[in-house]
Amino acid sequence: DAMVIQNPRYQVTQFGKPVTLSCSQTLNHNVMYWYQQKSSQAPKLLFHYYDKDFNNEADTPDNFQSRRPNTSFCFLDIRSPGLGDAAMYLCATSAGREGFYNEQFFGPGTRLTVL
Amino acid sequence: AQSVSQHNHHVILSEAASLELGCNYSYGGTVNLFWYVQYPGQHLQLLLKYFSGDPLVKGIKGFEAEFIKSKFSFNLRKPSVQWSDTAEYFCAVDPMEYGNKLVFGAGTILRVKS
Numbered sequence: 001d002a003m004v005i006q007n008p009r010y011q012v013t014q015f016g017k018p019v020t021l022s023c024s025q026t027l028n029h030n031v032m033y034w035y036q037q038k039s040s041q042a043p044k045l046l047f048h049y050y051d052k053d054f055n056n057e058a059d060t061p062d063n064f065q066s067r068r069p070n071t072s073f074c075f076l077d078i079r080s081p082g083l084g085d086a087a088m089y090l091c092a093t094s095a096g097r098e099g100f101y102n103e104q105f106f107g108p109g110t111r112l113t114v115l
Numbered sequence: 116a117q118s119v120s121q122h123n124h125h126v127i128l129s130e131a132a133s134l135e136l137g138c139n140y141s142y143g144g145t146v147n148l149f150w151y152v153q154y155p156g157q158h159l160q161l162l163l164k165y166f167s168g169d170p171l172v173k174g175i176k177g178f179e180a181e182f183i184k185s186k187f188s189f190n191l192r193k194p195s196v197q198w199s200d201t202a203e204y205f206c207a208v209d210p211m212e213y214g215n216k217l218v219f220g221a222g223t224i225l226r227v228k229s
Contacts, residue, residue: 004158031215040124040221040222041221042119042205042218042219042220042221042222043159043205043217043219044219045216045217045218048216090158090159092159094215096215102215103161103164104217106151106158106159106160107158108157108158109158
């Protein structure tokens with residue numbers, strides 16, 4: 001089945017130690033999104049890639065970066081995780097067809113714990 | 116600030132009870148509207164969507180939602196819930212002027228007692 005895969009499902013890191021979360025997709029979608037979801041809160045869009053074009057949300061901290069080396073993979077890098085960065089991180093994809101609404105398909109998420 | 120509000124964070128119902136989850140948004144322009152569901156241990160899945168046309172939309176598993184433009188609302192309903200409907204439900208809005216993005220509500224955790 002075509003799908004959105006996130007690895008690892010659970011990630012523990014230390015305060016200030018860089019961490020990378022991974023997302024891959026077999027849907028061949030050209031848009032990939034990263035959301036942050038803290039406990040009991042709404043998923044919040046951090047940034048997205050439309051093909052190779054990176055689109056950062058205005059209020060996303062500089063501590064969060066992303067890379068998309070090819071269509072299938074997208075990475076979320078947290079350069080110096082703080083305790084406030086502990087959250088579920090969701091990856092989503094969409095087809096990105098011009099002039100259409102494109103449904104977003106979500107991965108299972110990576111739960112990040114910062115010690 | 117523009118936002119999406121879900122009225123209840125936790126709802127507990129008995130099987131066969133009727134369900135209505137409220138969702139209001141504050142975007143003034145044309146919007147696309149969605150309900151997503153997240154079953155325990157699973158990823159977010161689309162339950163139903165509204166783009167235009169009939170304001171009463173039907174989704175999977177017997178769910179429906181009604182768009183009331185004058186009230187900026189998109190409430191989710193199901194006439195008779197089942198234990199398997201236990202999940203977290205998220206309302207989401209695509210404020211089309213910002214491109215293909217979703218703004219989510221905080222979610223409602225539904226627990227159905229058998």
